[in-house]
Amino acid sequence: MAEEVVLLDSWASMFGMRVRVALAEKGIKYEYREEDLKNKSDLLLQMNPVHKKIPVLIHSGKPICESLIIVQYIDEVWNDKSPLLPSDPYKRAQARFWADFVDKKVADAGIKLGSTKGEEHEAAKKQFLEILKTLEEELGEKPYFGGETFGFVDVAFVTFYSWFHTFETFGEFSTEAEHPKIIAWAKRCMQKESVAKTLPDQQKVYEYVLGVTKRSLGE
Amino acid sequence: MAEEVLLFGVWGSPFSRRVEMALKLKGIQYKYFEEDLTNKSPTLLKYNPIHKKIPVLVHNGKPIAESQVILEYIDETWKGYPIFPKDPYERANARFWAKFIDEKCLPGIFNACWGEEKQHENAVKEACELLKHLENEIGEKKYFGGEAIGFLDIVANFIGFWLGIFEEASGTKLLTREEFPKLSNWVGVFVSSSGIKENLPPARDKLIAYFRSQFGTGSTDATK
Numbered sequence: 001m002a003e004e005v006v007l008l009d010s011w012a013s014m015f016g017m018r019v020r021v022a023l024a025e026k027g028i029k030y031e032y033r034e035e036d037l038k039n040k041s042d043l044l045l046q047m048n049p050v051h052k053k054i055p056v057l058i059h060s061g062k063p064i065c066e067s068l069i070i071v072q073y074i075d076e077v078w079n080d081k082s083p084l085l086p087s088d089p090y091k092r093a094q095a096r097f098w099a100d101f102v103d104k105k106v107a108d109a110g111i112k113l114g115s116t117k118g119e120e121h122e123a124a125k126k127q128f129l130e131i132l133k134t135l136e137e138e139l140g141e142k143p144y145f146g147g148e149t150f151g152f153v154d155v156a157f158v159t160f161y162s163w164f165h166t167f168e169t170f171g172e173f174s175t176e177a178e179h180p181k182i183i184a185w186a187k188r189c190m191q192k193e194s195v196a197k198t199l200p201d202q203q204k205v206y207e208y209v210l211g212v213t214k215r216s217l218g219e
Numbered sequence: 220m221a222e223e224v225l226l227f228g229v230w231g232s233p234f235s236r237r238v239e240m241a242l243k244l245k246g247i248q249y250k251y252f253e254e255d256l257t258n259k260s261p262t263l264l265k266y267n268p269i270h271k272k273i274p275v276l277v278h279n280g281k282p283i284a285e286s287q288v289i290l291e292y293i294d295e296t297w298k299g300y301p302i303f304p305k306d307p308y309e310r311a312n313a314r315f316w317a318k319f320i321d322e323k324c325l326p327g328i329f330n331a332c333w334g335e336e337k338q339h340e341n342a343v344k345e346a347c348e349l350l351k352h353l354e355n356e357i358g359e360k361k362y363f364g365g366e367a368i369g370f371l372d373i374v375a376n377f378i379g380f381w382l383g384i385f386e387e388a389s390g391t392k393l394l395t396r397e398e399f400p401k402l403s404n405w406v407g408v409f410v411s412s413s414g415i416k417e418n419l420p421p422a423r424d425k426l427i428a429y430f431r432s433q434f435g436t437g438s439t440d441a442t443k
Binding site for chain 2: 066
């Protein structure tokens, strides 16, 4: 049965990267289409009319939106290898809870690092480090958030690693100094081909964000 | 093995009522603990240290938090009434709209009812645009889940019941039959469905009064 898999994405998006990592983990062949977020394609607007955002996975012509929903879909459809969610319902609930935590907390806190000054900036830095501390505690002594194997929460959070240099520069802190276990975990994930081949270079992401920031300030 | 299911909730919260609806649909016995959100119990804080919120389900001593996560857990743990569809695409679709309701509709509707007065007209317009998506999604179906109540119907309990409460408390009408005939139909069917109607908060006036006391009497002006 011919199965067409298309991904509408943007190279620097940590959300799109989650889908790319999941597809790579499962060994799924797909067509990657880079979207210009300032000039969104008709296909994107048609496939995600509600949010008009990437990533969108199109499987046999049908769109799936929202990165963690896409990752769960991939895990359920291509269930013959590399399971991302555990099989035990309680462990699955914990994985969903923590992936939801990453979704609710990390991106917003990261944005604040770049968009605040003075006292607000100090508060943003404190908040971001608190979030990393909570995640570090949840990781504990486990090699991955998923336990012995790379799983759903690892996919949800590791893509932010490509943005760490950006967050650290705007936030004026070092993750290695504050929360070394997080860095050790990220480097462990980077030894996986699916992660290493997906995450862009941190410097490249930083230069991209600087360019975007300069343009938006110049408008 | 004796099974122990505990639920920490608040009588007027759509989030904890979602969990009760799911438990009742599955026929699961549970012990309910009413929380005072101004004075959270040490037990709640122990079971949900990260967010310190209700609802929390505790199954044989193990806590699960976040209403949508709890609903997935309930469906995976107890057989019987199916809450989620079987097909992965339909499951993704249900999760998409559930996220839309919690992340977009709730704040949008709240803003329309209790936001800044000068933004009121815009807020109402935006909230109606959000509800339009749900009007299109329900289409000709009896329930969001098809022929029977499913995950998305349970999550949409906010639209099914609490939206009406918000409208009465704030004086802002959003879900009109003229603009939203299909969604209005669904509301009627939903609140009278077995498994749901017994699990809606009683004392409607008390609930309206509660929201008024929390958020004010609304951002509409008296001449509307």
